[in-house]
Each structure stands twice: as C-alpha cells, then as structure tokens.
Amino acid sequence: MAEIAIKGVAKRFGDFTALHQVDLTIADQEFMVLLGASGCGKTTLLRIVAGLETPSQGEVWIGGRRVDHLPPRDRGIAMVFQNYAVFPHLTVFENIAFGLRMKKLPRQEIERRVNRTAELMHIEQLLKRYSGQLSGGQRQRVAVARALAMEPDVILMDEPLSNLDALLRLEMRAELKGVLAGSKTTTIYVTHDQVEAMSLADRIAVMHQGRIVQAASPVEVYRNPAARFVGSFIGNPPMNFLPATKAANGNWDVAGLALSGPKSDRQKVEFAIRPEDVDAGGEGLPATVRIIEPLGPHTLVTCDVEGALFRAVLESGAAIAVGDRLRLAPRSDRIRWFDPETTQAL
Amino acid sequence: MSAVTDARVTTPADARKAGNWLLTATAIVLSVWVLLPIYLLIVNALSSPGEVTAFPKRFLPSFDLGSLSFFINFAGVARALWNSVLVATLTMILAIGFGAPAGYALSRFDFPGKGTFRFLVLMTRAFPLPLLALPLAVMFIRTGLDDTAIGLALVHTTLALPFAVLITFSLFSGIPVELEEAAWTLGCTRWQAFRKVILPLALPGIAASAVFAFTISWNEVFAAAVLTIENRTLTAFLLQSLGESPLYLKFAGGAALVVPALIFIFAVRKYLFAMWGIANR
Numbered sequence: 144m145a146e147i148a149i150k151g152v153a154k155r156f157g158d159f160t161a162l163h164q165v166d167l168t169i170a171d172q173e174f175m176v177l178l179g180a181s182g183c184g185k186t187t188l189l190r191i192v193a194g195l196e197t198p199s200q201g202e203v204w205i206g207g208r209r210v211d212h213l214p215p216r217d218r219g220i221a222m223v224f225q226n227y228a229v230f231p232h233l234t235v236f237e238n239i240a241f242g243l244r245m246k247k248l249p250r251q252e253i254e255r256r257v258n259r260t261a262e263l264m265h266i267e268q269l270l271k272r273y274s275g276q277l278s279g280g281q282r283q284r285v286a287v288a289r290a291l292a293m294e295p296d297v298i299l300m301d302e303p304l305s306n307l308d309a310l311l312r313l314e315m316r317a318e319l320k321g322v323l324a325g326s327k328t329t330t331i332y333v334t335h336d337q338v339e340a341m342s343l344a345d346r347i348a349v350m351h352q353g354r355i356v357q358a359a360s361p362v363e364v365y366r367n368p369a370a371r372f373v374g375s376f377i378g379n380p381p382m383n384f385l386p387a388t389k390a391a392n393g394n395w396d397v398a399g400l401a402l403s404g405p406k407s408d409r410q411k412v413e414f415a416i417r418p419e420d421v422d423a424g425g426e427g428l429p430a431t432v433r434i435i436e437p438l439g440p441h442t443l444v445t446c447d448v449e450g451a452l453f454r455a456v457l458e459s460g461a462a463i464a465v466g467d468r469l470r471l472a473p474r475s476d477r478i479r480w481f482d483p484e485t486t487q488a489l
Numbered sequence: 490m491s492a493v494t495d496a497r498v499t500t501p502a503d504a505r506k507a508g509n510w511l512l513t514a515t516a517i518v519l520s521v522w523v524l525l526p527i528y529l530l531i532v533n534a535l536s537s538p539g540e541v542t543a544f545p546k547r548f549l550p551s552f553d554l555g556s557l558s559f560f561i562n563f564a565g566v567a568r569a570l571w572n573s574v575l576v577a578t579l580t581m582i583l584a585i586g587f588g589a590p591a592g593y594a595l596s597r598f599d600f601p602g603k604g605t606f607r608f609l610v611l612m613t614r615a616f617p618l619p620l621l622a623l624p625l626a627v628m629f630i631r632t633g634l635d636d637t638a639i640g641l642a643l644v645h646t647t648l649a650l651p652f653a654v655l656i657t658f659s660l661f662s663g664i665p666v667e668l669e670e671a672a673w674t675l676g677c678t679r680w681q682a683f684r685k686v687i688l689p690l691a692l693p694g695i696a697a698s699a700v701f702a703f704t705i706s707w708n709e710v711f712a713a714a715v716l717t718i719e720n721r722t723l724t725a726f727l728l729q730s731l732g733e734s735p736l737y738l739k740f741a742g743g744a745a746l747v748v749p750a751l752i753f754i755f756a757v758r759k760y761l762f763a764m765w766g767i768a769n770r
Contacts, residue, residue: 195670215673228671232689241685245676293675 145206145219145296145329146171147192152201154187154353161187162353164201169346174323174330175358178340179350180376185333186301188350192331193222193299206296216245221290222299225306227282229274235261235285236270242293260288263322280311287319291326298323300332304339316342337377341365349373368479371413371486380418380443380454385428387414387480395480398428398449402473405480405489412489413481418443419456420477423463427472428453432465446471527747534744538737560741569726572638573707576722579642580649580706581699587646588653588702589695593683595654596661597669607658610651618648622715629716636717644712649702656701656760660694661687697757704753708746 147169154162162184169175177185190196192203194215203211210218221242230238236257243253261267264284274282283303290298303319304312320343323330334340340347341361348358349372357369368374374382387395387404388411395404397414404412419441421427430446430453437443437459444463446453448471455471463469480489533541534557535550560566594600595607625644626635634640664687672682688695713725721729727742734742 193670193674195673214678215670216676216678220674222671222674224667224671226665226667228665228667230668230671230686232686241672242675245681289671289675299674 146204147175147297147329147331148202148204149188149192150202150204152188152191152198152203154184154191154196155199160353162191162198165353165355167348167355167358169329169331172327172329174320174332174343174345176340176344176347177331177333177350178337178347178377179335181335183350184353185335185350189299189301189331189333192297193220194218219296220299221293221295221297223286223290223301223303225302227274227279227286227306229277229282229285229289231274233273234270235266235272235274235277238274238285239270239289239292241289246293256292256294257288260292263291264288264318280307280315283307283315287322291322295328297329297331298326300330302333302335305334305336312339319343337379341377349376351376366477367488368415369488371415371481374415374479374481378417380456382415382417382479383453383455384481385414385448385451385453386483387412398451400426400428402475402478404478407482407489409482409484411483413483415479415481416473416477418454420474421455421471422474423455423457423461423469423471425470425472427470430455430469430471432463432467432469435463435465444469527751530740530743530747533737533740536737538735541737541740556737556741557744560738560745563730563738565721565726565730566723569721569723572717572720573723575638576642576645576713577703577706579639580645581703583642583646584649584653584702585657585695585699588650588698589657591654592657592659593661593687595658597666610654613647613651618711622712625712626715636720638720641713641716641720641722642706644716645706645709646702648709648712649705652705653698653702656698657691657695660691660698660760664690694760697760700753700757701760704750707753708750 147167149165149167149169152162152165153160165184165188167175167188177188179185187196191198191211192205194210194213198211201211202209205218205220215222229235230241233241239257239260240253243256248256257270258267261270264287266281266284266288269277269281269285274285277285283306287303304315307315316339332340332343344361346358347361347364349356349364351370351372357364357373359367359369364373365377368377368382371384375384385397387397387402389407389409390396390401393403393406394401395412395414396402402414404414428448430448432444432446434445435442436445440459441456442459442461442463444455444457446455446469453471457463481487482489532546532548532550535552535554536547537551537553537555540547540551540553541556591610595603629635629640634643668686668690669682672686673679677685708724709722710724710728713722714728717725723746727746731739731742
C-alpha cells in the first residue's frame with residue numbers, strides 16, 4: 144500500500160517560484176503522469192517526492208508516512224532518470240544488484256531478483272556487459288530493471304523515453320505499461336509528450352507555470368479541459384477557440400451562429416471545440432478554407448472563421464478546395480466554454 | 490576566361506597548404522626546443538667522463554654507466570633521494586587530502602563566494618615563492634618546522650594544491666550528478682554513494698592528480714634550498730654540491746632528477762589536458 148499525498152508543496156529557487164502550493168493525491172498502484180511543457184515544475188515536483196530536492200514548504204506523504212524530511216533511501220522509492228544513470232564501472236548484473244546489495248539481501252535472493260527483472264526487461268543476455276557496450280534502449284532497460292528489482296512501493300520516472308528514437312520509444316512505451324501494471328507499484332511519470340501521457344496514464348496531472356491545472360483521467364482531460372491551457376496544450380491539432388458574445392434568449396453568438404451555452408454575467412466568453420468535433424455542411428460556422436492537409440485516415444483543414452484560425456478534421460473523401468466557403472457545424476455535446484478572464488471552464 | 494587567370498592568385502587550397510606547413514614547422518621548432526636539452530642530458534649522462542668533454546660529440550651514448558654509478562654512490566645522494574621521496578609523498582597526501590574534497594565541493598555545491606573561492610585558489614600561484622620564502626623561513630624557525638620534511642611538504646602543498654583542486658574539480662564535474670542521485674535512491678548515504686560510485690570513476694584521475702603533486706614537489710628547488718640544511722631534498726642537494734662538480738657528474742645528477750619527473754608527467758598527461766578543458770575522452 145503506497146498512496147502518495149502531496150500537501151501544499153511549494154518550491155522557490157531564489158526569486159523564482161518553481162512550484163506554487165501544489166496539492167495532489169495519488170492512489171495506491173495508480174499510474175500518474177505529470178504532463179507539461181519544459182519549465183512547468185513537473186521534474187521539480189518529482190524530485191521533491193524522491194527526496195532529491197527539499198520543498199520550501201508543504202508535506203509529502205508516502206504510504207501514510209510523512210517523508211519530506213527523510214533522505215531518498217528511506218522513502219521506499221526507486222527512480223529512473225532521463226539519462227538512465229547506469230553506473231559505468233559496474234556490469235549490468237551489478238547495476239541491477241546494486242540496491243539489493245545495499246539492502247544486504249542474501250545472495251540467492253539477489254540473483255533471483257536480478258534474473259527475474261532482467262528477463263522481464265529482455266536483457267538476460269546482457270548481464271555481463273558494461274554500460275559503454277550498450278545502446279541507449281538497452282541502457283534504458285537496465286535502468287528500469289534496476290528500479291524494479293528493488294520491489295519499491297513507488298517508482299518515479301523522469302522522462303525515461305525522451306532520449307530514445309521514435310520507433311524505440313513507441314515499443315518501450317507499450318512494454319513499460321505492461322511491466323508496471325504487473326508490478327503493483329504506484330508510479331509517477333514525468334513527460335512533456337502528451338501522446339505518451341495519454342497512452343500510459345491512469346490519471347494525468349497537467350502542469351503549467353508551477354501549478355497543477357487539472358488532474359483527471361486521460362479522456363476527461365481531453366474531453367473536458369478544466370482550463371483554456373489544458374485544451375490548447377493537449378490534442379494535436381489543439382482545440383479551437385472563438386470569441387462568443389451574449390445574444391437573446393440566453394444564447395451566445397459565435398461567428399453569427401446562435402448557440403445555447405452557460406449562464407454567465409459576462410458579456411463575452413470563449414467558445415471551444417476540438418477539430419474532430421465539427422461536421423461540414425448544414426448550419427454552422429462560416430469558414431474559408433486556407434490549407435488542406437490530407438493525412439490518410441482523415442484530412443486536416445485549416446480555415447479562417449471571421450479572422451480567427453480554425454482547424455477541422457474532416458473525412459478524407461470530402462471534396463474541398465482552397466478558397467471554398469464551408470459551414471462547419473459543431474457537435475453540441477462537445478462544445479466547451481471558458482471564462483476569458485480566469486481562463487477556467489464554465 | 491581561364492587563360493587570363495593570374496597564376497599568382499592564391500587559392501584556398503594553397504592557403505591551407507601554407508597553413509599546414511607553418512603548423513608543422515612550429516611544432517618541429519617547439520619540439521626541438523624542449524627535446525634537444527633532454528636528449529643531450531641523457532646522452533651525456535650515459536657516456537663515460539672522457540666522452541662528455543671530448544669533441545666532436547657522439548650522437549648515440551656509449552651506455553657507459555660510470556658517471557651514473559659514481560653519482561649514486563656519492564656521499565649524501567641516497568639520503569637526499571630519500572628526503573625527496575618523503576617530502577613528495579607527504580605533499581601528495583596533503584594536496585589530495587585537501588584538494589580532492591575542495592574539488593568535489595566546487596563541482597557539486599552552490600555556495601556563496603564560490604566564484605571568489607575558485608579565483609583565490611588560482612591566486613595562490615600569483616605570489617612568487619622567493620617573496621614568501623624569507624617570512625616562511627623565519628616562521629618555520631620559530632615553530633620548529635625548519636629543516637623538517639613535513640615543513641617543506643607544507644610549502645610544496647601550497648604549490649600543488651591549486652592544481653589538485655582544479656584537476657579534481659574538472660574530474661568530478663565530468664561525472665554526472667544523476668549517478669550519485671541514482672545511488673541515493675538505491676539505498677546509499679551521501680558518503681556511500683561517493684565511495685561506491687564516484688570514487689571508482691574518479692580514481693584514475695585522482696591518482697594522476699596525486700602524481701602531479703608528487704612531481705611538483707620533486708622538481709621544486711627554491712623552497713627546498715631555503716628551508717632545509719641537513720635534510721636537503723635531491724634538488725637542493727644537487728644545487729649545493731654539483732656547482733663545484735665536474736661536468737659529467739652534473740649531467741648524471743640532472744638526468745636523475747629529470748627522468749622520473751618526465752615519466753610521471755607522461756603517465757598522467759591526459760588528465761593534465763583535462764584540467765585545461767581540452768576534450769580528451
């Protein structure tokens with residue numbers, strides 16, 4: 144049982160505030176991904192949980208025990224680093240056995256665990272090699288095996304796939320998911336890659352400028368962004384935003400189209416829709432086609448809606464030409480609204 | 490059009506050729522500048538006393554070990570050699586004992602005055618030893634450190650320390666901090682992580698830095714001559730006694746001093762390059 148609770152954690156480096164009062168609870172055996180652009184504080188938060196960085200204020204609890212004053216070795220964690228941090232003076236076997244030897248486990252137990260994790264990560268045949276004789280992908284496997292061999296309550300991963308090439312990353316991603324699901328550990332995984340986050344996470348915590356903007360399941364984060372930033376950061380292409388002004392009967396006027404929306408005191412709000420949630424034809428937003436990108440399964444059409452950029456993902460068969468005037472009808476259940484001042488969802 | 494091209498126009502290829510030629514010539518001149526005296530020293534040390542003063546000179550030594558064996562058996566040489574080794578070893582231990590922790594601290598921690606500290610480390614080399622030698626001699630006489638191996642080793646340590654700090658600093662900086670952090674998460678204390686991960690990786694470089702400190706002490710003559718009387722090191726002893734000796738003995742003594750230092754420096758050259766920031770790995 145290792146629930147992680149981060150309570151009011153803040154981190155300041157001199158005048159720079161890397162984290163503002165972050166609160167986050169991660170359930171036992173949950174796979175939590177911290178997602179955000181570089182410099183958003185995600186790695187700092189991970190390092191605070193690991194004990195490699197001390198919080199300026201706040202508390203960290205792991206498995207019901209307050210750990211923010213403990214050194215990393217007393218926290219029941221294992222960590223995988225971005226540059227793998229495989230010890231170059233030790234063989235792969237000794238790398239994986241390193242933490243087990245520190246725990247003073249009996250020799251048979253060490254051998255059993257090393258062989259089991261090496262098999263799990265498909266590196267049995269590399270056990271006698273040194274890190275200099277391994278490829279990046281193999282080093283990555285050693286780093287993960289070394290963490291798993293500790294049988295920790297919590298595994299922390301800091302962009303573990305970002306140094307691998309695209310194909311290998313795809314392969315490792317699926318493998319990691321399988322291995323970690325079987326290991327019954329709680330995982331915190333830091334990445335800037337939204338596809339990685341979506342595919343791995345039980346829950347995603349989207350971070351922006353030292354704050355957690357939204358922590359929810361991948362589908363929830365995608366479908367119901369809690370703030371404008373989440374909608375614009377997640378999804379490729381990102382969400383479309385258009386200004387909306389108050390019209391009669393509680394409706395909102397979006398580029399001449401009357402849509403029913405939230406009740407608000409404001410005269411202006413923001414209308415948002417994902418590119419794949421519009422249909423061409425019928426009654427819709429007046430759009431002028433600027434660029435057409437056929438992507439195979441569908442076609443990405445970049446349009447101009449009353450001077451604003453608007454992307455739509457349409458069926459690949461659609462007969463469209465640059466300069467065409469389209470009507471793009473938003474699916475009413477997929478429309479989201481944001482407060483332009485607070486940038487929060489309405 | 491090619492017919493009117495001036496034959497004297499220098500093409501980029503010509504310029505590169507000239508540059509290469511200049512580089513080669515400079516390298517040869519510098520090499521001769523350094524190697525010729527060493528060559529002459531060794532040739533003469535390995536020649537019989539008669540050949541040293543004879544003319545014309547031989548380019549290959551006759552491998553007559555007479556001068557060298559006479560020099561080794563010369564009264565006081567063995568004692569001076571022992572003193573040299575003792576002082577150099579003490580210097581090596583002190584320089585690494587203080588220098589390596591300082592280099593580690595500089596590479597791993599941010600502390601107020603870090604830049605100033607690094608500058609001050611270098612500044613210790615800005616004071617010429619003759620300027621310090623007299624006050625030091627007076628102080629040493631007062632504290633009873635004069636004419637002792639440890640006293641001289643302390644002075645040599647101040648000479649060797651800046652290099653020890655700089656070499657180990659660049660050494661530790663070259664070891665990713667993540668290796669240490671990984672060791673911490675795998676159950677190590679700070680000290681265990683240093684001993685099990687950082688030290689094995691840094692050890693060849695630390696050894697090189699130690700050898701360099703040894704060489705600095707081995708070669709140092711001024712402080713040794715001023716601060717010791719009975720317990721002279723080899724350099725100070727040679728300075729004192731070889732002035733009046735015949736030429737062939739001077740060559741033998743010179744070779745006995747220079748050759749070990751040359752071998753040491755050659756063995757650790759790659760780490761000395763690293764100190765000046767030249768990529769070598």
